[in-house]
Structure formats: structure tokens, C-alpha cells
Amino acid sequence: MKILLTGTSGQLGRSLAKALQDVGEIITPQRAELDLSDIASIAPYIQQCKPDLIINPAAYTAVDLAEKESELAFRVNAEAPAILAQEAKNLGIGLIHFSTDYVFDGSKSIAVGERASYSESDTCAPLNVYGASKLAGEQAIVKSGCAHLIFRTSWVYSDFGKNFLLTILRLAKEKTELNIVNDQWGTPSSTLFLSETVKQVILQLKNDVTHAKTHAETTAAWWQQHQGIYHLTPNGYTNWCEFSQRIVAHAAQFGLLSFPLPKIQGIPSSAYPTPAQRPKNSCLDKRKFSQEFGIPLPDWDLALQSCLQSMASEKLQSTAN
């Protein structure tokens, strides 16, 4: 299986490249080879590459800057996925795309619990340009009629890149006190969790096709049966303040931070204004994903521990070398 994987200089793309290396031949164009803001260049690149599957974690992800760079955000997050989808359709292959909890306005009850989480059929009403551009990308993919899986995820972090986990680890070394927003609720998703889970979905596709009589027909049947939009995060929910407290506590446990640890206290969003408005509740209901693929989801705190544990063992290895 030849997989065209975009965005491998980003958090999720990098994790996917690692997770999928034994699944097939992975083609990982950097921006210089495939610039998703250069719309006219996308189709020729795909036609020359001839993949069996396209995975698109690349995106314009600067949520606050997008308020000023709306045109670029829409080009990368909506127009480019539309072309990827059209080319996938022309080639008769599938497209796996990632979207965001920010397609919702967060007004659903914040007395959180599974029932207050957003399902795939809930109305989307993004509060910011980034969310609107990602929603437009989803809609273009669905409208194209290509075989697709769109995974909406949230609060993505990893041991690499620009993310909340690494910011908190840095601040915890620099400061004695941190004030973190405690009235935005959602679910942190490590790229380790996301990439391993998406790998299992792809293995289900590969397995079905390998055991089938005609490759093209069964691939099409698999996509027809499973395609759609799915919410994909670990289980449970938290707010940014509690997330920070767990990061610091677990990082200390795994030797990534030393005592004394900073005091972390909650503040309302109103005390930390940002150019882009964020939803107060972006908890996602994952039952559709679980029913469709039967892949168990860990609790978000366990996924966090796995990420920090792997960071700690990599640090140990690099000091030993």
C-alpha cells in the first residue's frame, strides 16, 4: 500500500509517519514539494505520485493568527482538502483527513458528562476563522463524494512541535506560579494515541482487502461501509488548568521535572483574552467511532502518562548515549 502522508513536519504527521512505517510505503512530501497553499500544484503532484491512500494531517493551525490570515487559512484548510478529495475520487482511493472540536460553538451544557458532549450529528457553529475553515474543508470532502474518513479531534499534543504540553513543561521550569484557564472543557489527545488508533483503522482496511477476492471492489465496499465523520479523542474530559496540573504531576513522577513544582491556579477565560474566541465546551462523543471500529479508547490521563513516560525514556536513552 502506497500512502501519501502530508504534514510530517507537524505533530500528528510526524507521529503518523512513525506509526505507519511498517504498514506500507509512506510518501512524505515536505512543503517545498507539496505546498497546500499552491492550489494549482496539488492535483499534478497526486497524479504523479499515484497513492493507494491519502492521509492529510497538514493544516493551517495558527488559531489566533487565522483571524488575520483568513484567506490563507481557508486555502490550506478548505480549498486544498477539496482538491485532495477530488483527486482521491478520480483515482478511486480513500482520503483520511483530520478536523477539530472548534467546529462547535461550545454552548452545549458545560455541566460536563458524556451527555453534554458533541456528537457528529450536532450542529456546527464555529466561533473563529480556524474552526470555520476546517468545517469548510470537511464539507468539501463530503461533497466531493470521495471515499473518506474525517477524524475530528481536540487539544492535540506530543513530545514534539508547538503544543500546550511542551509550553507547560517549559513554564514549570521557569516560574513558581502559573495561572491557567479553567472554564474551557475538552479532551487532550496525544499524537501517540491518535496515530496508533488510526493505524489500527488502516490495518482493518488492509486486512479486509487482503482476504478479499477482488481488490478494487472490496476496497470500495470497505469505504462505503465505514466512511464518514468520526469524533476521535481519548475518553474523559478536563479543563486546561487541570490538564496543566496533571502534566506537572506526571512529569515530576517520570523525572522530567524536579521539585519544587509551580503552584497552578485556575483563572476564567475572561482574564486571558485571545484574538480568536474558543468554545467553552468542546467535549466530543466518541460512541460512533467505538461502534464502527471496536477499538478501545484510553482515558485522557492514561494517554498523557504514556506520552510523558515515553519522553522520559527517550531522555534517559539520549543521556546514556
Ligand SMILES: NC(=O)c1ccc[n+]([C@@H]2O[C@H](COP(=O)([O-])OP(=O)(O)OC[C@H]3O[C@@H](n4cnc5c(N)ncnc54)[C@H](OP(=O)(O)O)[C@@H]3O)[C@@H](O)[C@H]2O)c1
Ligand atoms: N493542534 C491541535 O490542538 C489540534 C486540535 C484539533 C484538531 N487538530 C487538527 O489535527 C491535525 C494535525 O494538527 P497538528 O497539531 O499536528 O498540526 P501542526 O503541528 O501545526 O502541523 C501542521 C502541518 O501542516 C503543514 N502545513 C501547514 N501549511 C502547509 C502548506 N501550505 N503546505 C503544506 N503543508 C502545510 C505544516 O508544515 P510546515 O512545517 O511546513 O509549516 C505541518 O507539517 C490538523 O488537521 C489540525 O487541524 C489540531
